[in-house]
Amino acid sequence: MYYFLEGEFKKGSNSVCSFIHDVLKQLMSPEIKNIIIFSDSAGGQNHNYTVLKFLNYASIFYKVKITHVYPVRGHSFCECDRNFAAFSKSIKKRNLLNTIMIILSYLMVQNLL
Numbered sequence: 357m358y359y360f361l362e363g364e365f366k367k368g369s370n371s372v373c374s375f376i377h378d379v380l381k382q383l384m385s386p387e388i389k390n391i392i393i394f395s396d397s398a399g400g401q402n403h404n405y406t407v408l409k410f411l412n413y414a415s416i417f418y419k420v421k422i423t424h425v426y427p428v429r430g431h432s433f434c435e436c437d438r439n440f441a442a443f444s445k446s447i448k449k450r451n452l453l454n455t456i457m458i459i460l461s462y463l464m465v466q467n468l469l
Contacts, residue, residue, distance in 0.1 A: 369406035376410065384418050391415075391422045 376393070393411070408424070415422040 369404040372404075372407050373410040376407075376414070380414055380418060384420075388418075389420055391420050393422065393424045394427065395424065396426070 411422050411424055414420075
């Protein structure tokens with residue numbers, strides 16, 4: 357999982373490409389021949405020329421077929437949306453809405469610490 361404070365970093369295509377590149381470096385093996393990536397249609401992040409060109413480069417570099425899927429708006433849900441909904445519910449349940457100002461609190465709510 358990748359996380360960063362919203363005001364600290366930009367959420368553009370360079371960040372998305374960096375995240376994907378890091379995951380590929382860690383997980384790629386010769387047995388992997390196909391990769392399917394699901395993402396929303398955020399124009400500044402996922403649905404973007406830079407990301408598409410990076411995925412093209414990665415498919416050549418790692419010798420894999422990469423399929424990038426954009427679910428139909430309103431008919432599909434990405435896992436990250438479900439995680440965000442669970443996170444929001446957890447915050448409300450624990451009454452942390454006003455105190456969840458630092459990443460440490462976020463990680464504790466998500467049971468990552």
